[in-house]
Amino acid sequence: MIRNIISALNEKGIDYTLSAPMGSYTSFRTGGNAAILISPKNTDEIAFCTSLFAENDFPYMVIGLGSNLLFSDKGYNGAVIRLAENFSAITISGDTLTAQAGARLSAVCQTGFKNGLFGMEFAGGIPGSVGGALMMNAGAYGGEIKDVLISTEVLMPDGNVETLSNEECAFGYRKSVFKNSGMTILSATFRLKKAETESELEEAKQHLMELNNRRKTSQPLEFPSAGSTFKRPTGYYAAALIDECGLKGFRVGGACVSMKHAGFVVNDLHASARDIYLLMQCVQSMVMEKKGVALEPEVILIGDFNA
Known part of the structure; x- marks a missing residue:
């Protein structure tokens, strides 16, 4: 089976790595190998891979920057489709910003600043990707992805690409409609705020700097981790x-x-x-x-x- 899959990937010119050490692709910096790691460059390649694996009954999963994952030492006997550097374009239109799933949240925030937009400072220091952030409705310092998302483009299990509204994402505390759904997040469009003055933009930049300094002083950023290990129980921390x-x-x-x-x-x-x-x-x-x-x-x- 795996020979047929490799042959199909070669024929399409899709980048892949065999026996990929997942510790190199996750923030915990440990864990076993995935049978195949795929690095698609566009939506067509993602759709081809998901269809190929489904047709061959070959296990697969989609990840971003791996900042919230722990692979076992035995690894994963399947394919990991990694949406990261190869799938990270960011575009601006007025006060909206659209980012591909592999874009870093820090890059999204900084790109907004460069175009006079702010409003994602809460996410600017979260070490994850746009896709991962939507998957778990990532948040920090009083803000969550659901607060700024307009819509998201997703690859459905049947191979069609659809756009879901914020409401259709069914966001909750560290959850969304995407978990275990078979949908692949391709991009997200956010509504930001247009700075009316340079001082307003500088104030937003200063706020991000203050949040990042709080992270550095209160969190063990010097060691590999996945950030907060446990969810916040109701009524407790x-x-x-x-x-x-x-x-x-x-x-x-x-x-x-x-x-x-x-x-x-x-x-x-x-x-x-x-x-x-x-x-x-x-x-x-x-x-x-x-x-x-x-x-x-x-x-x-x-x-x-x-x-």
Whole structure:
């Protein structure tokens, strides 16, 4: 089967890597290999690949910059379609900005500034892509993607390209209609604000700088991680619960609960994916035991984490 897939990819001239180490493509910097990593350059290539894999009953998934993913040490016996540098164009029209799914949120924010637009400062320091941000309705510092999105272009499971409105995305806290839907996010169009004066734009830039400085002082950005490891439980803050359980610095192998921010599990000593997985399980168990609160992972786990 895989020979037929490789032959078809070669015939179409689509870039791919065999036995791709997913630690090189995810922010945790650990994890096993994917059977094939695809780097499509346009929508036609994405559509061809999704159709090819479906026809051959070959497992596949679509990722962006991998800032919220953990692949198991055993890897992923399927294809990973990566929408990143090759699929990251950004265009401006009036006060709207359209970005392909692989565009970095930081680039979206900066491109807006260069064109006199602001309003995405809350997302300017989130280390992810547009596609990933829509998938989980990413947010920080009081803002969420749903607050600025007008519409998104998606590749449907049947191969058609459709445009979904903000409402049709069914956004909620760290969720959307896209999860497990078979839809592939291609691009997103955002409504920003046009700066009326240079000082208004400078104020927005200063606000982003202040938010990024807060991140640097309060978050362990010096170590590989996936950002906030757990979702915020209703009525609580995950980091506070973890801290109150005395888990800062708690370690499993090369993975550790950050001393700087208890909401972050970091890979500070060449952790395996299983180290991180087991540490997450320990934290969940201890918080449930001591606080009676169930923590739900924000990190998406991919593969088999059993020994």
